[in-house]
Amino acid sequence: MPLRRYGVLVGRAVASRAEGGTDTPHFQIQVRGGGEDFRVAVNVLS
Structure with missing residues (x-):
């Protein structure tokens, strides 16, 4: 299945928890990248 919308986030990690x-x-x-903030959730068990 092809992805219609695909992008790459380029930024700097400013906080973690x-x-x-x-x-x-x-x-x-x-x-923080491109003047916006993003939250990236990483599953650490799978």
């Missing part, structure tokens, strides 16, 4: 629960295995990274 681990979610504090056993049912939320994500590490969150705040990235």
Whole structure:
């Protein structure tokens, strides 16, 4: 299946935090790029 909309995020990590629960295995990274802020959630268990 081809992706119709595909892009690359280029920015700088400005903050990070681990979610504090056993049912939320994500590490969150705040990235600032192109004058906007983005939240990147990374699943650390899979």
